[in-house]
Amino acid sequence: MALLDxxxxxxPVLKNKSVPVERVDKSLKKLLDDMAETMYANDGVGLAAxxxxxxxxxxxxxxxxxxxxxxxxxxxxxxxxxxVVDTEGCLSVPDIYGEVSRAAKVKVKYTNRRGKIQNLTxxxxxxxxxxxxxxxLEGQLFIDIAQSxxxxxxx
Ligand SMILES: [Zn+2]
Numbered sequence: 020m021a022l023l024d025x026x027x028x029x030x031p032v033l034k035n036k037s038v039p040v041e042r043v044d045k046s047l048k049k050l051l052d053d054m055a056e057t058m059y060a061n062d063g064v065g066l067a068a069x070x071x072x073x074x075x076x077x078x079x080x081x082x083x084x085x086x087x088x089x090x091x092x093x094x095x096x097x098x099x100x101x102x103v104v105d106t107e108g109c110l111s112v113p114d115i116y117g118e119v120s121r122a123a124k125v126k127v128k129y130t131n132r133r134g135k136i137q138n139l140t141x142x143x144x145x146x147x148x149x150x151x152x153x154x155x156l157e158g159q160l161f162i163d164i165a166q167s168x169x170x171x172x173x174x
Contacts, residue, residue, distance in 0.1 A: 024072070028162065033070065033155070035069065035158050037069055038075055043092060051079060055090070064148050069158070091149075092132070096149070103122075112160060127153075
């Protein structure tokens, strides 16, 4: 496995819309491994492929809950409910935090590394993280939609 460089806000790759993955092959599985390693090494709870310079629809998430590591290929939110405002940060926007409104509950459909379609219902931090990472695939950063931003430690 290998640590990948994380692009920072201002890099145009972060603003591009990502394209769906056509085939789950060996190189994609290696990318998933490297993305997870990079996320853990940076104490992140999620990482999207554009953040490591690839405009493809792939995200990894680990909110340290019962779901463990989630590897989502071509994820699509199929249902949203409720609204909750909470603080977010992003590995591509170091030392900046913001208050962001998100759906309280989402359902997401994605392909896993075995090529199987999965459906997941999420609430709480995981729901927020899924919406944040999927925004990356649309070229959107949380600072683009935050109600307010501030510098310094979260909370
Ligand atoms: Zn982010």
